[in-house]
Amino acid sequence: MTGxxxxxxxxxxxxxLVVSLAIxxxxxxxxxxxxxxxxxxxxxxxxxxxxxxxxxxxxxxRPLAVQYLAWxxxxxxxxxxxxxxxxxxxxxxxxxxxxxTLELTAAALALxxxxxxxxxxxxxxxxxxxxxxxxxxxxxxxVCVPNFWLGYVLILVFAVGLGWLxxxxxxxxxxxxxxxxxxxxxxxxxxxxxxxxxxxGHLSARHLLFARARGLPRRTVIGRHVLLNAMLPPLTAVGLxxxxxxxxxxxxxxxxxxxxxxxYALQAISNRDFPALQxxxxxxxxxxxxxxxxxxxAYAWLDPRLRLGLxxx
Amino acid sequence: xxxxxPTSAWPWTLRLGLxxxxxxxxxxxxxxxLLSADPAAIDxxxxxxxxxxxxxxxxxxLGRDLLARLLAGARVSLGAVGLILVLVLAIxxxxxxxxxxxxxxxxxxxxxxxxxxxTIPTLVLALFLIGxxxxxxxxxxIAIVLSHWxxxxxxxxxxxxxxxxxxxxxxxxxxxxxxxxxVRRHVxxxxxxxxxxxxxxxxxxxxxxVAGLSFLGLxxxxxxxxxxxxxxxxxxxxxxxxxxxxxxxLAILLTVMGFNxxxxxxxxxxxxxxxxxxxx
Amino acid sequence: MAxxxxxxxxxxxxGETELVHGIDLAVERGEVAxxxxxxxxxxxxxxLAWLDLLPPGVRRLAGTIRLDGTVLEGPGLxxxxxxxxxxxxxxxxxxxxxxxxIGRHFCETLACSGRAARAEAAGRLAEVGxxxxxxxxGLYPCQxxxxxxxxxxxxLALCRDPDFLFADxxxxxxxxxxxxxxxVLLERLRDRRGIGILLVTHDLAVVARLADTASVLQHGRIVxxxxxxxxxxxxxxxxxxxxxxxxHALYEGGTAA
Numbered sequence: 001m002t003g004x005x006x007x008x009x010x011x012x013x014x015x016x017l018v019v020s021l022a023i024x025x026x027x028x029x030x031x032x033x034x035x036x037x038x039x040x041x042x043x044x045x046x047x048x049x050x051x052x053x054x055x056x057x058x059x060x061x062r063p064l065a066v067q068y069l070a071w072x073x074x075x076x077x078x079x080x081x082x083x084x085x086x087x088x089x090x091x092x093x094x095x096x097x098x099x100x101t102l103e104l105t106a107a108a109l110a111l112x113x114x115x116x117x118x119x120x121x122x123x124x125x126x127x128x129x130x131x132x133x134x135x136x137x138x139x140x141x142x143v144c145v146p147n148f149w150l151g152y153v154l155i156l157v158f159a160v161g162l163g164w165l166x167x168x169x170x171x172x173x174x175x176x177x178x179x180x181x182x183x184x185x186x187x188x189x190x191x192x193x194x195x196x197x198x199x200x201g202h203l204s205a206r207h208l209l210f211a212r213a214r215g216l217p218r219r220t221v222i223g224r225h226v227l228l229n230a231m232l233p234p235l236t237a238v239g240l241x242x243x244x245x246x247x248x249x250x251x252x253x254x255x256x257x258x259x260x261x262x263x264y265a266l267q268a269i270s271n272r273d274f275p276a277l278q279x280x281x282x283x284x285x286x287x288x289x290x291x292x293x294x295x296x297x298a299y300a301w302l303d304p305r306l307r308l309g310l311x312x313x
Numbered sequence: 314x315x316x317x318x319p320t321s322a323w324p325w326t327l328r329l330g331l332x333x334x335x336x337x338x339x340x341x342x343x344x345x346x347l348l349s350a351d352p353a354a355i356d357x358x359x360x361x362x363x364x365x366x367x368x369x370x371x372x373x374x375l376g377r378d379l380l381a382r383l384l385a386g387a388r389v390s391l392g393a394v395g396l397i398l399v400l401v402l403a404i405x406x407x408x409x410x411x412x413x414x415x416x417x418x419x420x421x422x423x424x425x426x427x428x429x430x431x432t433i434p435t436l437v438l439a440l441f442l443i444g445x446x447x448x449x450x451x452x453x454x455i456a457i458v459l460s461h462w463x464x465x466x467x468x469x470x471x472x473x474x475x476x477x478x479x480x481x482x483x484x485x486x487x488x489x490x491x492x493x494x495x496v497r498r499h500v501x502x503x504x505x506x507x508x509x510x511x512x513x514x515x516x517x518x519x520x521x522x523v524a525g526l527s528f529l530g531l532x533x534x535x536x537x538x539x540x541x542x543x544x545x546x547x548x549x550x551x552x553x554x555x556x557x558x559x560x561x562x563l564a565i566l567l568t569v570m571g572f573n574x575x576x577x578x579x580x581x582x583x584x585x586x587x588x589x590x591x592x593x
Numbered sequence: 594m595a596x597x598x599x600x601x602x603x604x605x606x607x608g609e610t611e612l613v614h615g616i617d618l619a620v621e622r623g624e625v626a627x628x629x630x631x632x633x634x635x636x637x638x639x640x641l642a643w644l645d646l647l648p649p650g651v652r653r654l655a656g657t658i659r660l661d662g663t664v665l666e667g668p669g670l671x672x673x674x675x676x677x678x679x680x681x682x683x684x685x686x687x688x689x690x691x692x693x694x695i696g697r698h699f700c701e702t703l704a705c706s707g708r709a710a711r712a713e714a715a716g717r718l719a720e721v722g723x724x725x726x727x728x729x730x731g732l733y734p735c736q737x738x739x740x741x742x743x744x745x746x747x748x749l750a751l752c753r754d755p756d757f758l759f760a761d762x763x764x765x766x767x768x769x770x771x772x773x774x775x776x777v778l779l780e781r782l783r784d785r786r787g788i789g790i791l792l793v794t795h796d797l798a799v800v801a802r803l804a805d806t807a808s809v810l811q812h813g814r815i816v817x818x819x820x821x822x823x824x825x826x827x828x829x830x831x832x833x834x835x836x837x838x839x840x841h842a843l844y845e846g847g848t849a850a
Contacts, residue, residue, distance in 0.1 A: 015428060022429035023441075030445030140577075144569040146521050148528045149544055149562030156555050186521075204649075206687040212646060213682065214702045214749060215675025224701065225690050232692075247436025251525045266529060269444040281441040285433045304733035305691060 001307055004300050008293060016289070020075060023281055024068050027274070035060060037272040041084040080279030085271050090279035093264065098283060100170055101260035104249045105242070107176045108183035112241065115188040116234070120195025121227060127200065135192060142189025147248045151182035151255035168257040179256040183248040187241045194234045202230040232303060239295040243288055324581075330574025337387060337568055344384040351381065373547070373557055382538040383564055389450065389539045390568070393523045396454050397461075398512055404462040406508070409469025410496050414477065423466065430463035439526065448531045450539075457522050461515070468511065472504045510583045514576035517569035524565050540565050595661050595677060595756040597621045598643075598789070603656035605638055605647070605813075613639055613813040615655065620757050620789040625779070627792045627804035627821070629836065635813045636793045637683060640759050644678060645670035675702065679750030681760040685743040689734040695745055696730030702752055714752070721748040721778055740771025747778065757789045758782065764799055776802055797840040801825060809833045 031037075035054040039046045044054075055061050059070060074080065080090035123135035158178060159167035165174050202208075203226060211221045250262030261280065268276035300306040363371045371379050412423040430438070442456040476482055476499070485495050526532055527541030535542070540561040547557035599619035605612045613635040620626050628636050642653050645667065658665045660677065674680070682688055689698060699714035711730060718726030721744040734742060743763065750758060760779065764772040780803060782788045792804055800807050800821060808818040809832055816830040828834045 015432060018425045019429045019432050022426065023433075026442065026445060030442065140570075140573065144517060144566055144573055146524050146528075146541075146562060146565045146569070148525060148541075149558070149565065152544065152548075152551065152558045153562070156551065156559075160552060206682070206684070207690045209641075209646060210680070210682050210688040210746065210749075211690070213644060213674050213680035215671075215753065216701055220701055224693065228692055229690065243434035243436075246434050247439075250436060250440070251529060254529060262529075265440045265444070266531075269440065269448070269531065272444070272447075274444075277441060277444040281433065281437055284437040288434045288437075289432060303692060305735045308733070308736065 001300070004307055005297060008296055012289065012293070019285060020072055020282075021068070023278065023285075024071055027278060028064070028067075031272075031274055034058060034274050037274065038084055041271060041273065075278075075282055078283070080282065081275040083268075083276045084273045085267070085276070090275050091283075093276065094261065094279055094283050097259065097261040097264040098287070100258060101246070101249050101253065101262065102287070103170075104176070104179055104183060104253065104258060104260060105245045107180035108187070108245050108249060109238075109242065111180050111184040112187045112191055112245070113238075115184070116191035116195055117231075120192045120234075121199055121230075123192070123196045124199035124203070124230075125222070132196075135196070139189040139192040139196075142185040142192070144189075145185055147182050147185060148251050148255050150185055151179065151252050154178045154182060155255070170258055175256075179249075179252050179258055182252045182255065183245060186248060187244050190244075191234055191237060191241060194237050195230070198233045199226060199230040202226050205229065228302075232299065235295065235299050235302070239292040242291045242295075246284060246288060324578050326574045327578035330571045330576075330578065333567060333571030334575065337571065338391070341384055341387040341391065345381065351378075371554070371556060373543075373554075379557065379560060382543060383540070383561060386538040386540045386543060386561065387564065387568075389533060389537065390520060390523055390541075390565075393450060393454050394516055394519050397457050397519045397523075398516065400454070400458040401462050401465055401515075402508065402512060404458065405465025406469055406501075408462065408466035410473050410500060412466065413470040413473025414492055414496060414500070420470070424470070427463035427466050430460065431467075433460075435460045436522070436525075439522070440531075443526070443531050449534070450527075450532045453523060453526045453532045456526070457519055461519070465508070465511075469504060469508065472507065473500055476500055476503055507583060510576070510579045513572065513579055516576065517572035520565065520569050520572060595622070597659075597661055598673075598678070598757050599659045600639070600643055601657045601659070603639060603642055604654040605635065605642055605651055606654050607651045611654075611813065612651070613642075616808075616810065616813070616815045618643075618791070618808065618815075620791045622756060622789045623783060623787040624806070625783055625790040625792060625804045627794065627800045627807040628810055629794060629797065629800055629807055630810035630832070631795060631836075634810045636810055637761050639810075640680070640761055640791070640793055643670070643759070644674050644680060646674075646680075675753045675755065677755055677757065679747075679753070679755040679758045681743075681747055681750045681758065681763050683762045684766055685746045686734070686739055686766070688746050689742065691734050693733075694730065695732055695734070695737075698745075698749055699730070699752060702749055717748045717752045718745070720751075721745070722774055738771075740767050740774065743767055743771060743775055744778065747775070751782070751788075755788070757791065759791045759793070761793045762795075763792070764794070764796065772799075779803060795836075797825075797836060798844065809836065 035051050035058060036046060038054050038058060039050055044050050059067060062070075078091050082088060083090050083093055086093060119135045119138070123132040126132045155167045155178065158165045165178055167178075169175055205225075208221060208225055211225045216225075250260065250265065252258070253260040253262040254266070261284070264276065265280050267273070268280060373379055373382065408423050408427075412420040433441075438460040439453075439456040442459055443452055446452040446455060473496075482495060482499050485499060490498075523532065524539075524541035527539050528545045530542065530545060533539045533542060535546070543561040544558050547554070547561075550557050597619060599617070601617050602615045603613055603618075604615050616635075616639060618626070618628065618639065628639070630636055638647065638651060641647050642656065643658060647653065658670060660673070665673065689695070695718075696711065696714060699717065700710045703710055703713055711727070714730055715726040718729055723729060723741075723744070729737075729741075729745070734745075737745065743766075747758075747760075747763070758779075763779070764775050767775065776799065779790060779792075783790055790803075792799065794800060804821045806819065807821050807824050808815050809824075809830060810816070811830075811832040817824065817828070817833045819829075824833060825837065828837050
């Protein structure tokens, strides 16, 4: 298992290098002349001398390769420089906003799993009967509904109409519930369908025939031999779902006034605050990659074929 | 062995989805002509009116007709989604065919690039790109295209690689056909169907992305009507006039449903083995 | 202890198509009966019908199953599984859950856990010829070879001490050495425990070695049923002669065809 984790970690290095290169190239090609934005945000008149000075300060006059290596060196140390707007270190700013987004994402993930697993299994075991139709209709609705709009509908019903839950802000569990539902709807729908399909596929697995022929009770056959195995394919999807959830959380944050990284990114976008923007993209990508690593490890822990390096058997 | 009920070529989900989309497109094309109201006409005297004969869905805080704005907004959203579809297929298709057919360094470089684009969460990448390029619907489209092309490039590369081994393609190559001609005449027609089905599944997804990014205020500039920004503009009126939020959202929901009904039915037809994932 | 398990007039159908047209089969204690025939003849389905394990879409239209004269239906048939009849299905590599250890497969079948279960499981594995069975219990199916898996599957099928063993192509996927091991094992089970074995196979070498009587199944009908020696000496049905000719051509380089 340690070997597996080590191999998996080692394989991240080239991937992250490629990602960093891609981000750097986009940054370089996409942003126009950052010196101008820098001067505008610092409220310095853009005279020729000031532009040249700014370009030198920002290191834009160096060869591209040197700029990349310098940028990479900083990025590895999570040093993204200082925001041109707040003049604080970008990492310090992110340390304030990212945890709120992660809290919302984690709650949404928990909700996604809590909905998709039981409903998906129930749907598969009751194929083409009413629980199946109901679960699939719910999943379809979840996949189609815009998350930010669902947020408002939830506020209208549960905060304004019924007055059960607070509409805005970050706080205890009660503040978390509505935004988590809005964030989770899409992923829960996607995952529910996957779980259902996976369980249906595993119901015809050959080892079930032998399990039944040995006289095992239905409880054991379904519980151990169908569900355990059927959880593996959806587990892979959970990794991808996390990307969806992170993105969804950033949009839903705006609806609920949740003080997360989405708001920070929007500020950086409207100010063209490039250090903040690159810090945002690097940190969020790292979060995503590490979550996927966790999912892979969980997968290997469940599946001995992977853990023992015997894939394909 | 007779299979349990051969699936109809036109299941009700496909028919319903197509009907919804056709109806929507017709409404955006014909609606504004039939409707006397101008989506941009501000009338402070008629602000926040409930539904009436003059304004079927009422008016917004500036006295503009909500129905007229919804129809005008549909044009923007559908146009953006159509453009995304074309661009994703063009970029993903070119990159995928090139990687699969040329192989070697081209393949390696393109696939590593895909890895990079697939590692950054979609919406994070889109926000980053909009931050670099600036706001506006064009840049929203570019951002969504750039955050989705890699998935298609991957898929199309796989299909191309598989096709390369087929006899008729090998024959065409041996006969000295140019690579471009082979791709155009043999590869593209062979994968077009499958790709079309996959893309139809993503239309709804892109629609949600466009609406979400506009909602964040990154899309069209304020006077232009668009569903996402209409919801954002109506935020202050949640208590006073919830229909200003509810109706544009329903419009998005129904459109995405239409796309997904079609996409899901087509996918089930393409691959009955995935039958467990039908739409409804 | 049951003496005789029989099946009379079995008719199986999938949709409108009849697959098996009224066959009779029986196994008695201490005896090995073989069911031979080409692939697709309905051999495996007949076995599964006996235990009410037919795949979805295949229905039993007729057929009476008796255990020592008592007619069994629905729940009675399910009650045969494991305790009265051990089934060894085709292709052992896919018979075990890849995510579950060998030890747990035994625990759940024996319906007990802990040290007692481990000792019992180790004993059962020793019976099928494993020298260090304790080592096996913590392993996953993917860590075993095909021959080892086949013997594990047989041990599992036998661990609730059934009176009868149904073996479906028990040797087909195996290399020669494992094949021989499995055959010796089956022989010993019959001689020591007096188990009745129903052997489904298309390999006449296995039949010649092990079986007392053989039934030849063709297109869902039994075309010939006789003691094995007679069958090999003077085959009557055309299907039997064709099987024998193919067998001789394969093993003795004969030209009869």
